[in-house]
Amino acid sequence: MNKFVFSTVADVVVGPGTSAQVGDMAVAMGISRVLVVTDAGIVQFGLLDKALQSLKSHNIEYSIYADVVADPPESVVMDAVAKARDFKCDCVIGFGGGSSMDVAKLLAVLINGKQLLADLYGVDKVTGGRLPLIQIPTTAGTGSEATMVSIITTGETTKAGVVSRTLLADKIILDASLTTGLPAHVTAATGIDAMVHAIEAYTSKRLKNPLSDMLAREALRLLAANISTAVKQGDNLEARGAMLLGAMLAGQAFANAPVAAVHALAYPLGGNYHIPHGLSNSLVLPYVLRFNAPAAAELYAEIAGLIMPGKLLPDDPTAVTEMLADHFLVLAADLGLQTTLRQMDIAENDLPKLARESMLQQRLLINNPREVNLNDSLAIYRQAY
Numbered sequence: 397m398n399k400f401v402f403s404t405v406a407d408v409v410v411g412p413g414t415s416a417q418v419g420d421m422a423v424a425m426g427i428s429r430v431l432v433v434t435d436a437g438i439v440q441f442g443l444l445d446k447a448l449q450s451l452k453s454h455n456i457e458y459s460i461y462a463d464v465v466a467d468p469p470e471s472v473v474m475d476a477v478a479k480a481r482d483f484k485c486d487c488v489i490g491f492g493g494g495s496s497m498d499v500a501k502l503l504a505v506l507i508n509g510k511q512l513l514a515d516l517y518g519v520d521k522v523t524g525g526r527l528p529l530i531q532i533p534t535t536a537g538t539g540s541e542a543t544m545v546s547i548i549t550t551g552e553t554t555k556a557g558v559v560s561r562t563l564l565a566d567k568i569i570l571d572a573s574l575t576t577g578l579p580a581h582v583t584a585a586t587g588i589d590a591m592v593h594a595i596e597a598y599t600s601k602r603l604k605n606p607l608s609d610m611l612a613r614e615a616l617r618l619l620a621a622n623i624s625t626a627v628k629q630g631d632n633l634e635a636r637g638a639m640l641l642g643a644m645l646a647g648q649a650f651a652n653a654p655v656a657a658v659h660a661l662a663y664p665l666g667g668n669y670h671i672p673h674g675l676s677n678s679l680v681l682p683y684v685l686r687f688n689a690p691a692a693a694e695l696y697a698e699i700a701g702l703i704m705p706g707k708l709l710p711d712d713p714t715a716v717t718e719m720l721a722d723h724f725l726v727l728a729a730d731l732g733l734q735t736t737l738r739q740m741d742i743a744e745n746d747l748p749k750l751a752r753e754s755m756l757q758q759r760l761l762i763n764n765p766r767e768v769n770l771n772d773s774l775a776i777y778r779q780a781y
């Protein structure tokens with residue numbers, strides 16, 4: 397067996413309604429002043445209410461920073477740090493989607509004043525410690541609650557990541573009752589994103605390992621079996637719970653066996669046209685699967701039964717990969733997602749630019765089972781058009 401390192405969050409609390417236990421958990425952690433990092437939508441939908449009541453009933457002081465925006469810019473992080481310093485918090489709770497949780501991670505580090513945000517971008521640049529950190533996701537997709545990554549918007553179309561084990565939280569609370577109000581199209585896109593995390597972790601070229609494989613398989617089983625129900629019956633708590641758990645397991649997998657070409661080709665779509673991340677992934681996924689077949693068909697065949705349960709699969713792994721690509725096209729359409737770049741109003745003339753930009757994602761492309769060059773990328777975008 398190859399050597400490997402696997403890191404994850406030590407404590408995970410799972411179950412509908414568990415966000416109402418956060419006060420007890422904070423007491424057990426010796427916490428007395430909490431800054432909750434979230435966005436205005438979460439406050440407006442009342443999703444914080446039970447958690448705040450629980451803090452109050454345990455005499456824990458709290459303050460809410462609710463100005464996180466999707467794809468948060470650096471100014472939001474600095475604003476949140478200033479608020480946290482004023483309030484003198486001794487714990488940070490990230491409460492919301494990936495955007496709120498990513499800001500919470502950086503805030504927990506930056507509050508000590510030892511480093512500037514600009515010093516943190518890249519891998520293993522965090523040198524100091526951080527405040528106690530609890531993550532409570534309200535979307536089932538990014539897996540950010542379980543990753544050691546924070547993604548910040550640094551320019552018009554550019555994002556940068558901070559990658560450090562210090563960003564792994566102390567505790568995750570998976571309360572599916574917080575996700576029943578997620579709109580159908582967000583549920584669909586974020587659910588496909590989580591499936592892509594598991595697929596790309598399973599085929600990750602450099603860091604795939606037995607633990608990430610095990611997590612990716614279980615994530616795919618849960619996500620594939622529940623995505624349609626979660627999209628079509630949003631209040632089905634059983635399906636929502638399975639999606640939330642599946643997305644976290646996929647997060648634990650790709651935190652240790654990183655994602656690859658699907659994400660590398662999806663990022664330019666998000667950056668240039670503000671297409672939601674999960675939908676960007678879904679648009680290129682079938683064609684990246686086909687492209688990767690010569691290098692990864694056997695691995696795809698190993699997980700195909702989990703993604704397409706009950707389907708009779710051919711013996712030939714390449715034929716299975718074809719079926720898998722077709723399956724994702726049919727699934728996306730059935731979930732109400734667009735399936736072509738043309739439908740997204742992208743000009744065909746833009747494809748060479750997208751291909752050039754995808755080549756900048758070498759951090760991801762080095763994990764792909766098959767080498768991708770500029771022409772390959774362009775061919776994939778053309779097929780997705």
Ligand SMILES: NC(=O)c1ccc[n+]([C@@H]2O[C@H](COP(=O)([O-])OP(=O)(O)OC[C@H]3O[C@@H](n4cnc5c(N)ncnc54)[C@H](O)[C@@H]3O)[C@@H](O)[C@H]2O)c1
Nearest residue numbers: 437466467493494495534535538540543545547574577578
């Ligand atoms: N750190 C990581 O490992 C990692 C991985 C992938 C993506 N990301 C980042 O995560 C961010 C995207 O996160 P996201 O997709 O979870 O969305 P998000 O956090 O940007 O939230 C999107 C919208 O959904 C709303 N929302 C969230 N939960 C809701 C609920 N339960 N009901 C109704 N509305 C709800 C929010 O109010 C917000 O308006 C991006 O910045 C991306 O770069 C991080």
Ligand SMILES: [Fe+2]
Nearest residue numbers: 538589593673
């Ligand atoms: Fe993703």
